[in-house]
Amino acid sequence: xxxxxxxxxxxxxxxxxxxxxxxxxxxxxxxxxxxxxxxxxxxxxxxxxxxxxxxxxxxxxxxxxxxxxxxxxxxxxxxxxxxxxxxxxxxxxxxxxxxxxxxxxxxxxxxxxxxxxxxxxxxxxxxxxxxxxxxxxxxxxxxxxxxxxxxxxxxxxxxxxxxxxxxxxxxxxxxxxxxxxxxxxxxxxxxxxxxxxxxxxxxxxxxxxxxxxxxxxxxxxxxxxxxxxxxxxxxxxxxxxxxxxxxxxxxxxxxxxxxxxxxxxxxxxxxxxxxxxxxxxxxxxxxxxxxxxxxxxxxxxxxxxxxxxxxxxxxxxxxxxxxxxxxxxxxxxxxxxxxxxxxxxxxxxxxxxxxxxxxxxxxxxxxxxxxxxxxxxxxxxxxxxxxxxxxxxxxxxxxxxxxxxxxxxxxxxxxxxxxxxxxxxxxxxxxxxxxxxxxxxxxxxxxxxxxxxxxxxxxxxxxxxxxxxxxxxxxxxxxxxxxxxxxxxxxxxxxxxxxxxxxxxxxxxxxxxxxxxxxxxxxxxxxxxxxxxxxxxxxxxxxxxxxxxxxxxxxxxxxxxxxxxxxxxxxxxxxxxxxxxxxxxxxxxxxxxxxxxxxxxxxxxxxxxxxxxxxxxxxxxxxxxxxxxxxxxxxxxxxxxxxxxxxxxxxxxxxxxxxxxxxxxxxxxxxxxxxxxxxxxxxxxxxxxxxxxxxxxxxxxxxxxxxxxxxxxxxxxxxxxxxxxxxxxxxxxxxxxxxxxxxxxxxxxxxxxxxxxxxxxxxxxxxxxxxxxxxxxxxxxxxxxxxxxxxxxxxxxxxxxxxxxxxxxxxxxxxxxxxxxxxxxxxx
Numbered sequence: 001x002x003x004x005x006x007x008x009x010x011x012x013x014x015x016x017x018x019x020x021x022x023x024x025x026x027x028x029x030x031x032x033x034x035x036x037x038x039x040x041x042x043x044x045x046x047x048x049x050x051x052x053x054x055x056x057x058x059x060x061x062x063x064x065x066x067x068x069x070x071x072x073x074x075x076x077x078x079x080x081x082x083x084x085x086x087x088x089x090x091x092x093x094x095x096x097x098x099x100x101x102x103x104x105x106x107x108x109x110x111x112x113x114x115x116x117x118x119x120x121x122x123x124x125x126x127x128x129x130x131x132x133x134x135x136x137x138x139x140x141x142x143x144x145x146x147x148x149x150x151x152x153x154x155x156x157x158x159x160x161x162x163x164x165x166x167x168x169x170x171x172x173x174x175x176x177x178x179x180x181x182x183x184x185x186x187x188x189x190x191x192x193x194x195x196x197x198x199x200x201x202x203x204x205x206x207x208x209x210x211x212x213x214x215x216x217x218x219x220x221x222x223x224x225x226x227x228x229x230x231x232x233x234x235x236x237x238x239x240x241x242x243x244x245x246x247x248x249x250x251x252x253x254x255x256x257x258x259x260x261x262x263x264x265x266x267x268x269x270x271x272x273x274x275x276x277x278x279x280x281x282x283x284x285x286x287x288x289x290x291x292x293x294x295x296x297x298x299x300x301x302x303x304x305x306x307x308x309x310x311x312x313x314x315x316x317x318x319x320x321x322x323x324x325x326x327x328x329x330x331x332x333x334x335x336x337x338x339x340x341x342x343x344x345x346x347x348x349x350x351x352x353x354x355x356x357x358x359x360x361x362x363x364x365x366x367x368x369x370x371x372x373x374x375x376x377x378x379x380x381x382x383x384x385x386x387x388x389x390x391x392x393x394x395x396x397x398x399x400x401x402x403x404x405x406x407x408x409x410x411x412x413x414x415x416x417x418x419x420x421x422x423x424x425x426x427x428x429x430x431x432x433x434x435x436x437x438x439x440x441x442x443x444x445x446x447x448x449x450x451x452x453x454x455x456x457x458x459x460x461x462x463x464x465x466x467x468x469x470x471x472x473x474x475x476x477x478x479x480x481x482x483x484x485x486x487x488x489x490x491x492x493x494x495x496x497x498x499x500x501x502x503x504x505x506x507x508x509x510x511x512x513x514x515x516x517x518x519x520x521x522x523x524x525x526x527x528x529x530x531x532x533x534x535x536x537x538x539x540x541x542x543x544x545x546x547x548x549x550x551x552x553x554x555x556x557x558x559x560x561x562x563x564x565x566x567x568x569x570x571x572x573x574x575x576x577x578x579x580x581x582x583x584x585x586x587x588x589x590x591x592x593x594x595x596x597x598x599x600x601x602x603x604x605x606x607x608x609x610x611x612x613x614x615x616x617x618x619x620x621x622x623x624x625x626x627x628x629x630x631x632x633x634x635x636x637x638x639x640x641x642x643x644x645x646x647x648x649x650x651x652x653x654x655x656x657x658x659x660x661x662x663x664x665x666x667x668x669x670x671x672x673x674x675x676x677x678x679x680x681x682x683x684x685x686x687x688x689x690x691x692x693x694x695x696x697x698x699x700x701x702x703x704x705x706x707x708x709x710x711x712x713x714x715x716x717x718x719x720x721x722x723x724x725x726x727x728x729x730x731x732x733x734x735x736x737x738x739x740x741x742x743x744x745x746x747x748x749x750x751x752x753x754x755x756x757x758x759x760x761x762x763x764x765x766x767x768x769x770x771x772x773x774x775x776x777x778x779x780x781x782x783x784x785x786x787x788x789x790x791x792x793x794x795x796x797x798x799x800x801x802x803x804x805x806x807x808x809x810x811x812x813x814x815x816x817x818x819x820x821x822x823x824x825x826x827x828x
Contacts, residue, residue, distance in 0.1 A: 036108070037102070037108035037109060037110050038060060038061040038062040038102070038104070038108075039058060039059070039060055039061070039067075039100055039101075039102060039108070039109070039110040040058075040059045040061060040110075041056055041057070041058055041059075041100060041110055041112055042056065042057045042059065043056065043217070044112070044113065045112070045113035045114075045115075045217045046112070046113070046114055046115070046217065047115045047117065047214045047217045047218025047219070048091045048114065048115070048116055048117070049116075049117060049118065049119075050091070050092060050094070050116055050117065050118045050151070050186075051090050051091065051092055052090070052091060053087070053088060053089045053090060053091070054086075054087070054088050054091050054114075055085055055086070055087045055088075056085065056086045056098075056112055057083060057084075057085045057086075058083070058084045058085070058086065058100035058110075059082060059083050060082050060083075060102050062102075062104060063104070064080075064102040064103055064104045065080070065102075065103040065104065066078035066079060066080050066102070066103050067079060067080075067081065067082075067084055067100065067101065067102040067103070068084065068100070068101060069084065069086045069098060069099070069100055069101075070098065070099055070100075070101060070109070071086060071096070071097065071098030071099075072093055072095075072096055072097060072098070073088055073091065073093050073096060073098075074086055074087060074088045074098075075098075078103065084100065086098060086100070086112075091116060093116070094116050094151060094184045094185045094186070095184055095185070096114050096116060097111070097114070098111075098112045098114060099111040099112055100112070115152060115155075115214060115217075115218060116151065116152075116184065117151055117152060117155070117212065117214060117218065118149060118150060118151050118186050119150060119212055119221045119223070120147060120148045120149065120150055120210070120223060121223065122148075122223065123145060123146065123147045123148070123208065123210055123223055123224070123225045124145070124146040124225060124226075125143065125144070125145050125146075125206065125207060125208050125225035125226060125227075125228050126143070126144050126146065126228075127141055127142065127143045127144070127206075127228055127230070128141045128142045128143075129141050129230060132231070133228065133229055133230045133231055134230075134231050134233055135197045135201075135230050135231065135232050135233065136197075136232075136233050136234070136296075137197055137198055137199050137232050137233065137234035138196065138197075138198075138234075139196065139197075140194055140195070140196045141194070141195050141196070141197070142192050142193070142194055142195070143160075143192070143193045143194075143195055143206055143228065144190055144191065144192050144193070145158060145160070145190070145191040145192075145193070145208030145210070145225060146188075146189075146190055147188065147189040147190070147191070147210050148188055149186035149187070149188060150186055150187065150188075150189060150210070150212070151183075151184060151185055151186040151187065152184050153183070153187050153189065155212050155213055155214055156189070156210060156211070156212050157169060157210075157211045157212075157213070158189070158191040158208060158209070158210050158211075159208065159209045159211065160191075160193045160206065160207075160208050160209075161206065161207050161208070161209065162204055162205070162206055163204070163205055167193075168193050189210075191208060193206075193208075197230065197232045198232065198234075199232050199234045199235075199259075199261065201230065201232050202230070202231055202232035202261065203229065203230070203231070204229070204230055205227045205228070205229050206227065206228045206229075206230070207224055207225050207226065207227045207228065208224070208225045209222055209223070209224040209225070210222065210223050210224075231261075232261065233261055233262075233296050234259075234260060234261055234296070235258075235259055235260020235261060235264055235293075235295050235296065235297070235299075236258055236259070236260040236264035236266075236293035236294065236295040236296075236297065236298075236299045237258065237259045237260055238256065238258050238291060238293060238299060238301050239256070239257040239258065239259060240255060240256035240257065240303065241303075242301070242302065242303055242304060243303070243304045243305075243306065244256060244303055244304070244305050244306065245306045245308055245337075246281055246305070246306070246307060246308065247281075247307075247308050248280075248281060248282055248283060248307055248308070248309055249280040249281065249282075250280065250281055251277060251278050251279060251280060251281065252268055252275075252277040252278075252279075252281070252289070252305065253277040253278050256277075256291070256303070258291075258293050260293070260295035260296065261295075261296070262295055262296060263295065264293045264294055264295030264299075265293070265294045265295070266291070266292070266293050267291075267292040267293075268289055268290070268291055268292075269289065269290040269291075269292065270285075270287060270288070270289050270290075271287075275289065281305070281307050282307065283307045283309050283336070285305070285307060286305055286306050286307040286336070287304075287305060288302060288303070288304055288305075289302070289303045289304075289305050290302055290303075291303055306336055306337075307336060308336055308337065308370075308371070308372055309335060309336055309372055310335055310370065310372035310373030310374075310375075311333050311334065311335035311339035311368040311369060311370055311372075311373065311374065311375055312333065312334045312335060312368075312375070313331060313332075313333045313339075313341070313366065313368040313375045313376070313377050314331060314332045314333070314377075315331035315332075315366055315377040315378075315379050316329070316379060317378065317379060317380065318379070318380045318382070319379060319380070319381050319382070320381075320382045320383075320384070321356045321381065321382070321383055321384070322383070322384050322385075322460075323355075323356060323357050323358055323383050323384060323385030323386065323460070324355050324356075324357065324385075325355060325356075326354055326355050327354070327355065327356055329352070329379070329381070331366050331368075331377065331379075333368040335368070335370050335372065336370070337370045337371060338370070339368040339369055339370045339374075340368070340369055340370065341366060341367070341368045342366070342367050342368075342369075343364055343365070343366055344364065344365040344366070344367070345362060345363070345364050345365075346362075350364075352364075356381065356383050357383065357385065358383050358385040358388065358411075360381060360383055361381055361382055361383040362380070362381060363378060363379070363380050363381075364378065364379045364380075364381065365377075365378055366378070366379060384413065384460060385412065385413070385460060385461075386412055386457075386458060386460035386461025386462065386463060387410040387411070387412035387416040387456040387457060387458055387460075387461065387462070387463045388410050388411045388412060388463070389410070389463065389465075390408055390409065390410050390454060390456060390463060390464070390465035392407050392408070392409055393406060393407065393408050393452075393454055393465045393467050394467060395467050395468045395469075395470075396467060396468075396469050396470070397469075397470045397471075397472055398441070398444050398448075398469065398470070398471055398472065399444070399471070399472045399473055400444055400445065400446075400471050400472065400473035400474045401443050401444065401445075401473075402443075402444055403440065403441065403442050403443065403444070404440075404441050404444065404469075405438055405439070405440050405441075406438065406439040406440075406441070406452055406454075406467070406469075407436060407437075407438050408420075408436070408437045408438070408439075408454035408456065408465070409435060409436045409437070410456035410463060412456070412458050412460065412463075413458070413460070414458045414459065415435050415458070416435070416456035416457055416458050416463075417456070417457055417458070418432055418437035418454060418455065418456055419454075419455045420437070420439060420452065420453065420454055420455075421452075421453040421455070421544055421545065422439070422450065422451070422452040422453065422544060422545035423447065423448075423450050423479075423504075423509050423543055423544050423545030423546050424506050424508065424509055424544065424545075425445070425447050425448060425506075427441060427442045427443055427444075427445070427448070428440070428441050428442075428448065429442070437454060439452065441469070444469075444471045444474075445471065445474065446471060446474035446475060446476065446477050447477065447479065447504075448469060448471055449469060449470060449471045449474060449476045449477075449546075450468070450469065450476070450543075450545040450546040450547070451466050451467065451468055451469075451545050451546070451547065452466070452467055452468075452469060452545060453465070453466040453545075476546075478541070478546070478549035478550065478551055479502055479503040479504050479509075479541075479543065479546070479549075480500060480501070480502060480503065480513075480539055480541055480549070480550070480551045481500070481501050481502075481503055481551075482498055482499070482500050482539055482551055482553050483498065483499050483501075484496075484498060485498065485551075485553055485554055486553070486554035486555070486556070486657055487527070487553060487554070487555045487556070488555075488556045488558065488656050488657055488658055489527060489529050489555075489556070489557055489558075490529070490557075490558055490559070490560075490662075491529060491530075491557060491558065491559035491560075491591070491628075492529055492530060493529050494529070495526055495527055495528065495529055496526070496527065497524045497525060497526045497527075498524065498525045498527075498537065498553050498555075499523055499524045499525075500513065500515060500523045500524075500525070500539035500551070501523060502541065504543075508544065509543050509544050509545075510541060510542075510543060511541075511542040511543065511544065512541065512542045513539070513540070513541035513542075514539075514540060514541075515537060515538070515539055515540075516537075516538040516539075516540055516550075517537075517538075523539075525537045525539075525553065527555065527557070529557060532555075532557055533557055533591060533592070533626040533627035533628075534625075534626040534627065535555060535557070536552055536553070536555065537552065537553040537555055538550050538551070538552050538553070539551050539552075539553070556592065556595075556656060556657075557591070557592075557626070558591055558592060558595070558654055558656055558662065559589065559590060559591040559628050560590065560654070560662050560664050561587045561588055561589055561590040561652050561664050562588045562589045563586075563587075563588045563664075564585065564586070564587050564588075564650060564651070564652050564664045564665060564666040565585070565586050565666050565667070566583060566584070566585050566586075566648060566649055566650045566666040566667070566668075566669045567583070567584060567586075567669060568581060568582075568583060568584075568669070568671070569581070569582040569583070569584050569634070573670070573671065573672060574671065574672035574673070574674050575639060575671060575672075575673060575674065576673075576674050576675070576743055577639065577640055577641050577673055577674065577675035577676070577743070578638065578639075578640065578675075579638070580636050580637065580638045581636070581637055581638075582634050582635070582636050582637070583600070583634065583635050583637055583648060583650075583669070584632055584633070584634050585598055585600070585632060585633045585634070585635075585650035585652070585666060586630070586632050587612065587630065587631045587632065587633075587652045587664075588630050589628040589629070589630060590628060590629065590630075590631060590652060590654070591626060591627055591628040591629065592625075592626045592654075593612065593614065593620040593623050593625065593629050593631050594620055594621055594623060594626075595654050595655045595656055596611070596612050596620050596631060596652060596653070596654060596655075597609060597610075597611065597612075597652075597653045597654075597655055598610050598611070598612055598633035598650055598651070598652060598653075599650065599651040599653060600635050600648070600649075600650055601648065601649045601650070601651065602646060602647075602648060603646060603647055607635070607637075607648075608635055610633050610634075610635060611633065612631040612632060612633040613631060613632055613633065613634075614629060614630075614631055615629070615630055615631075615632075633650070639671065639673045640673070640675075641673055641675040641703075641705065643671075643673050644672060644673040644675075644705060645670060645671075645672060645673075646670070646671050646673070647668045647669070647670050647671075648668065648669045648670075648671060649665060649666050649667065649668045649669065650665070650666045651663055651664070651665040651666070652664045652665075672705070673705065674705050674706070674741075674742070674743050675704060675705050675743055676704055676708075676741065676743040676744030676745065676746065677702040677703065677704030677708035677739035677740060677741055677744070677745060677746045678702060678703050678704065678739075678746055679700065679701070679702045679737060679739055679746050679747075679748045680701040680702065680703065681748060683699050683701060684698060684699060684700055684701075684737065684748060684750060685750070686749070686750065686751065687750070687751045687752075687753060688750060688751070688752050688753070689752075689753045689754075689755045690729060690730070690731065690732065690752050690753070690754055690755070691754075691755055691756070692754060692755075692756060695721075695728050695729065695730050696728070696729050696730075696752065697726055697727070697728045697729075698712075698726065698727040698728070698729060698735060698737070698750055698752075699726050700712070700725060700726070700727070700737035700739070700748070701725075702739030702746060704739060704741045704743070704746075705741070705743075706741045706742055706743075707741065708739040708740055708741045708745075708746075709739070709740055709741070710725035710737065710738070710739055711737075711738045711739075711740070712727045712735060712736065712737055712738075713735070713736035713737075713738065714727075714729075714733060714734070714735045714736070715733055715734075718731065718733050718735075719731055720735075729752050731752070731754060732752050732753055732754040733752055734749060734750075734751055734752075735749070735750045735751075735752060736748070736749050736750075737749075737750065
């Protein structure tokens with residue numbers, strides 16, 4: 001435990017005691033003890049050593065009916081005075097309590113704060129060490145401070161000192177009585193200080209001090225114990241590591257210190273034999289030693305001893321090696337610490353690889369160094385190697401029709417020989433000169449595209465480099481030709497053959513050519529039209545410079561369907577107008593499904609062209625099955641009444657490279673369109689007039705499928721006649737025509753309005769008027785005619801005067817010129 005932490009703990013404990021005292025005072029104030037009682041105590045608090053006298057005066061500051069002291073010792077009864085002292089000659093009661101009281105309007109009191117204390121004149125310090133104060137380093141001991149009878153214990157502080165330095169405070173243990181930490185009676189205390197000594201604590205002087213603070217009323221008391229001096233026993237302590245490094249001519253004694261109390265005896269052993277630790281060390285003295293030290297204990301330690309000396313380097317001056325062959329070039333070096341060996345080439349640090357290459361040939365400087373010194377040596381390395389990497393030959397792009405040169409060069413010993421591998425054409429020339437091989441390509445074409453490999457070799461090995469030449473403006477071609485291509489054959493038709501051949505006239509360009517899957521090298525492939533459904537014949541060839549390439553025969557074996565049928569998905573022959581329905585076309589055993597297109601016909605017109613689906617609902621075009629399968633297609637149709645009795649059919653067509661395309665058509669499907677009635681309003685206006693006394697026929701006609709039924713709705717009291725769906729009405733009213741069938745119904749309301757017929761009256765009146773006017777006119781004209789044209793008149797009872805010239809009438813102003821008639825007219 002450090003000195004700082006001990007001081008901090010002491011300060012904290014003192015502050016804790018002060019905090020407790022303040023807290024008690026605040027509680028008393030908060031309780032209001034005596035706060036309003038008109039009594040004064042002098043003194044208000046007393047601190048009395050056990051057995052000493054005590055005296056306290058109580059004064060009343062108001063009128064009262066008597067006052068007194070209530071105390072466990074020296075109590076005084078009610079007395080009518082204003083000053084009343086409480087006196088005790090020898091206070092020997094630890095738990096004494098006393099208070100002064102008065103009887104005024106009501107009794108009140110004030111408590112006297114009394115502390116009875118006792119303090120020892122001597123305290124004792126002890127430890128768990130032996131009687132001589134001997135302590136072993138690293139072991140824990142308890143140093144105790146025994147304090148005899150003391151009270152009150154709450155005011156006690158115990159401090160521990162090492163010399164004059166405080167190291168601990170308030171480490172208390174109540175011995176007698178037990179578990180009475182809050183008692184006011186005297187107790188016996190034991191303060192314990194745990195201590196773990198080190199060798200530096202040997203000779204330390206410990207003491208404890210008891211302090212009692214009874215201020216501000218009482219005294220401040222303290223007493224100190226005698227000093228306890230300790231001796232720390234330790235070791236032997238070997239103050240050197242398990243490994244010792246020393247220079248030549250240094251001794252072991254100089255490099256390993258052994259300490260201890262008591263002073264230990266020391267012995268060094270090597271290989272079981274005593275060794276004088278003062279002997280100057282040589283490199284051959286390095287090794288494992290055993291150190292034996294005897295003191296308060298016996299210690300044995302194994303120590304590895306290293307003797308330091310500079311490096312000694314040994315290397316060959318010339319070394320010859322084969323490239324890429326493991327070498328045995330080594331440089332030996334001795335020294336301690338182990339020297340660091342570094343290889344230099346051209347002033348740069350290098351690491352010599354396990355196998356040497358041509359690039360590793362040259363002069364090397366080798367240095368060996370440690371913390372003692374450094375040395376160096378030189379080595380010349382000569383490497384025999386095969387031809388070097390070909391770097392100048394790189395991938396090349398050339399425009400079609402251009403000329404380009406390929407250059408191949410390599411260094412080696414002996415000088416390399418060159419050969420080329422490529423797809424040979426007439427426009428490529430080869431030339432070797434001065435250790436360099438060149439290829440010149442004139443007027444590059446698509447057949448000059450491919451790989452070009454240059455081989456360089458000597459008796460040490462072979463190297464090659466392959467590049468790719470790309471002709472811009474041309475596409476890589478596989479020089480193969482298949483005849484015929486494409487090939488389309490019908491199922492179970494006569495077999496035909498396809499022949500594969502090279503387009504190159506130079507036979508050495510072709511390494512191998514064959515049909516994949518055909519064991520023989522026969523270059524004609526024959527199909528089996530009974531079963532080669534999924535066959536994709538491939539002709540493959542390997543060419544110089546181009547490598548392996550292939551061409552596929554576009555072969556299709558097809559089969560027309562066994563049947564094609566069309567039907568309503570719900571097997572119906574009629575549909576309702578405006579309701580979408582689905583037609584399905586089933587195509588049985590057709591191949592390949594990927595090439596099937598279904599054409600839908602409505603009457604003679606193509607309605608739509610669709611694909612098809614397999615039985616697993618997978619689209620035909622996505623199928624990888626080439627053999628005959630059953631497929632189907634569907635189409636959604638919406639018909640109107642104008643489409644009644646429409647005829648549908650579907651046609652399966654194979655889209656192949658044939659002319660004409662193979663097709664198969666289904667039988668026809670006739671669909672009847674059912675639709676609800678529609679009333680013909682052109683023959684039945686919304687409003688119809690009827691003349692009184694004249695009947696009116698209402699004609700209700702409706703178009704529908706099935707044929708609709710006509711029903712009239714009207715007032716039962718109406719005078720009507722129904723005949724063949726027509727209604728004859730005789731009077732006004734609302735008449736509702738309803739046309740219905742299995743699909744639906746339609747209604748139409750007609751309003752009949754009554755009108756009076758004045759036309760006969762008007763016609764009669766006009767006729768009478770016309771007759772009257774005509775009669776009058778005829779009459780007047782006859783008179784005129786008779787008077788002007790006739791001499792005789794045979795009118796009924798006429799009695800006219802015969803005059804020459806105008807005839808005058810008494811009844812009017814009219815005068816008619818009358819002439820004699822040669823004939824007789826009778827007016828009827």
